Amino acid sequence: MIVSQFTLYADCSSRRPGFTKAAGGAVAEPLYERCMQKCREQGFTVEHGVFGADMQVTSTNDGPVTLLLDTDTL
Numbered sequence: 001m002i003v004s005q006f007t008l009y010a011d012c013s014s015r016r017p018g019f020t021k022a023a024g025g026a027v028a029e030p031l032y033e034r035c036m037q038k039c040r041e042q043g044f045t046v047e048h049g050v051f052g053a054d055m056q057v058t059s060t061n062d063g064p065v066t067l068l069l070d071t072d073t074l
Contacts, residue, residue, distance in 0.1 A: 001049070002047070004032045014033045028051075
């Protein structure tokens with residue numbers, strides 16, 4: 001499943017995450033569509049959300065989770 005989520009690009013350098021550097025819809029939506037198309041070209045069945053919609057997604061993970069926080073101050 002591919003779901004667009006601007007919160008994946010968050011600036012966590014202060015007490016509150018900021019999302020001002022995330023791409024706007026005019027840039028992000030074609031990237032979202034391209035990502036889905038590339039996955040289909042590789043033979044994957046792609047289920048997807050609706051770009052820009054407020055969606056409730058439930059996920060059950062079986063394994064570890066890795067979070068990458070990228071900063072110039074480290």
